[in-house]
Amino acid sequence: xxRLEEKTLSTEPIFxxxxxxxxxxxxxxxxxxxxxxxxVKHPGAVAILPITKDGKIVMVEQYRKPLERTLVEIPAxxxxxxxxxxxxxxxxxxxxxxxxxxxxxxxxSFYTSPGFANEIVHLYLAxxxxxxENAKAADEDEFVELMEMTLEEAEQYIKENKIADAKTVYxxxxxxxxxxxxx
Amino acid sequence: xxRLEEKTLSTEPIFxxxxxxxxxxxxxxxxxxxxxxxxVKHPGAVAILPITKDGKIVMVEQYRKPLERTLVEIPAxxxxxxxxxxxxxxxxxxxxxxxxxxxxxxxxSFYTSPGFANEIVHLYLAxxxxxxENAKAADEDEFVELMEMTLEEAEQYIKENKIADAKTVYxxxxxxxxxxxxx
Numbered sequence: 001x002x003r004l005e006e007k008t009l010s011t012e013p014i015f016x017x018x019x020x021x022x023x024x025x026x027x028x029x030x031x032x033x034x035x036x037x038x039x040v041k042h043p044g045a046v047a048i049l050p051i052t053k054d055g056k057i058v059m060v061e062q063y064r065k066p067l068e069r070t071l072v073e074i075p076a077x078x079x080x081x082x083x084x085x086x087x088x089x090x091x092x093x094x095x096x097x098x099x100x101x102x103x104x105x106x107x108x109s110f111y112t113s114p115g116f117a118n119e120i121v122h123l124y125l126a127x128x129x130x131x132x133e134n135a136k137a138a139d140e141d142e143f144v145e146l147m148e149m150t151l152e153e154a155e156q157y158i159k160e161n162k163i164a165d166a167k168t169v170y171x172x173x174x175x176x177x178x179x180x181x182x183x
Numbered sequence: 184x185x186r187l188e189e190k191t192l193s194t195e196p197i198f199x200x201x202x203x204x205x206x207x208x209x210x211x212x213x214x215x216x217x218x219x220x221x222x223v224k225h226p227g228a229v230a231i232l233p234i235t236k237d238g239k240i241v242m243v244e245q246y247r248k249p250l251e252r253t254l255v256e257i258p259a260x261x262x263x264x265x266x267x268x269x270x271x272x273x274x275x276x277x278x279x280x281x282x283x284x285x286x287x288x289x290x291x292s293f294y295t296s297p298g299f300a301n302e303i304v305h306l307y308l309a310x311x312x313x314x315x316e317n318a319k320a321a322d323e324d325e326f327v328e329l330m331e332m333t334l335e336e337a338e339q340y341i342k343e344n345k346i347a348d349a350k351t352v353y354x355x356x357x358x359x360x361x362x363x364x365x366x
Contacts, residue, residue, distance in 0.1 A: 035324035037248040065220040141218035166349040
């Protein structure tokens, strides 16, 4: 693999925000030439595919400022420093939906934009849901609307471009495959 | 949908790179309070799922500086200004793999990281592949290794964490569903 490696010659810090850090690395390419890489550092995130006891998917609608529109998505949230992804999944499920789950199963972890960002999303299936009284609230700058829908409704939402993000379209395909495999 | 909208009060430009731009927006939340949003602007990209005449998937291995490792991915590339995504798909397929295709079908478009970036990926299925002599070369700072593999091999690569990015795991699931549907 080292034949493709890019060696870091220097790192220029650009921005350190609440969520992301930005830096420009100067690199030595495999042919000895130099280039620059613009890099966004992200703490990583979890996403949860919560299935209710009657087989519906729990989703949240929220405004996504980078897109200047709302999206319907499966619940998700950033890892806090030192937090285990499973812990984050339980916390975000409760905060965003008011549900707690009996069973959490890791489906897959993937990098969302490996060309410019190191963000990884850990995706979990959450089953055995029940509503919790006095559930923890979401962050004070997070406004979400809860929705529950069937797989068929979710597929319709994709066609209508209301669902349009990588983790959610992956999760819906996963459910479809899972159901198909049961037939 | 406007009940969730976040109004822009001001925009602070942070960085303008070759590929990404970074800005911090101050917003008014639905409850009237204020918050900040860190935003990465990206030109958008295409990804291509190329299937050879004997049913293999064409992939590329490349070094991903943000992750400090290589990934095996389906071919992909950024949209040039004014370029139609289909045009980008044909160009990137040729540049990264040396293949041209007879048939290009849009599968889906999705946002990779809607929480902090506006990047959209347009995913296409490319069929009827043939090798082109004197194919256009990739960008001079791009080094990729070509690979061809079966669906089963691709699934093994996911298990081994060699394939681990959103667009590629989505594309592999899509192929699996597509094959299943044919049975």
